[in-house]
């Protein structure tokens with residue numbers, strides 16, 4: 001597959017103008033190393049995974065850094081605890097030189113927080129997610145967004161199996177809370193079977209013979225490593241009793257399909273999880289568009305105890321709200337907008353000055369199905385998930 005331009009490149013470039021260092025984190029295999037090497041082909045490159053590099057650094061950290069040509073990419077720096085302190089000392093010697101250090105690390109909880117802490121104020125910390133459909137139309141519900149899966153879709157199943165293995169053995173084991181990897185693997189499958197549901201920790205704990213605090217720690221590991229999306233409920237006093245627990249999705253729809261045993265498009269079409277999977281994909285696209293534009297991640301769902309439900313509530317740049325209802329079908333009926341319109345009325349009553357929420361029914365139309373956004377009810381547009389992501393989520 002040819003190099004796919006990453007939306008985050010713009011953020012990396014502008015961060016390099018204003019900070020001495022840039023720290024790029026994100027899930028394994030998302031494309032961190034590739035992005036930095038493409039963007040800064042002239043920078044020197046050291047991989048802190050190569051035993052020779054690690055050995056040279058450990059035996060003489062100052063000498064190692066003296067020998068580097070700047071700007072320098074230090075890849076997987078979390079493998080050598082304490083190394084970022086030496087980089088910090090360098091930065092402090094020549095504080096005005098911007099864009100000299102580019103550090104990456106897969107976001108292993110403890111190790112990367114060590115790096116971020118020691119670089120506080122000196123580095124911009126950016127997150128690289130797997131590919132979005134805005135970046136390449138190869139992204140799909142079945143395959144998700146990891147570049148290697150999209151390059152060789154037929155090997156997806158094998159790729160995900162080995163991805164999980166590496167993830168478990170390296171990222172998860174690096175976190176002390178997880179001793180039993182086999183149970184953690186089962187936990188992932190149980191979690192996938194709750195994809196898109198309101199999080200109920202005791203319901204997750206029971207089949208695994210785990211405690212609720214234990215499950216909470218595992219969920220934290222998955223969230224920090226960006227393997228799951230935890231979507232909080234939209235919380236605004238509308239005089240309704242709201243659900244307080246968040247919803248949870250496996251972050252990459254391809255990995256979700258893999259964990260659910262879905263391997264082909266035909267299996268996906270028949271799957272009872274199709275609706276939840278599409279919802280998760282739309283959530284991931286919304287978050288990617290926000291993070292890649294350097295914005296705060298902001299996404300909610302709405303559900304009250306009387307049964308009024310809207311899949312997503314997204315604050316827009318203009319300070320308005322966007323309501324999104326996801327439907328895994330290519331036929332859309334005006335009735336599908338009813339919950340959104342009810343919520344919109346309540347929101348307008350509560351805060352008239354915020355203006356009318358934008359309303360979208362996001363559905364699943366096959367590629368090549370044309371792009372006819374259309375008003376299906378007053379103030380409501382029906383669009384396919386790809387159109388929504390590429391057009392309505394807007395340029396940065």
Ligand SMILES: Nc1ncnc2c1ncn2[C@@H]1O[C@H](COP(=O)(O)OP(=O)(O)OP(=O)(O)O)[C@@H](O)[C@H]1O
Nearest residue numbers: 002003004027028029030031032033034106147148
């Ligand atoms: N923008 C891109 N376009 C096309 N292929 C890409 C892109 N980014 C990454 N890839 C491919 O995906 C794979 C993983 O990329 P890369 O090694 O950069 O990821 P990483 O986040 O650094 O992974 P790790 O956590 O293992 O270090 C590589 O095979 C690379 O060629």
Ligand SMILES: [Mg+2]
Nearest residue numbers: 032033034075
């Ligand atoms: Mg890398």
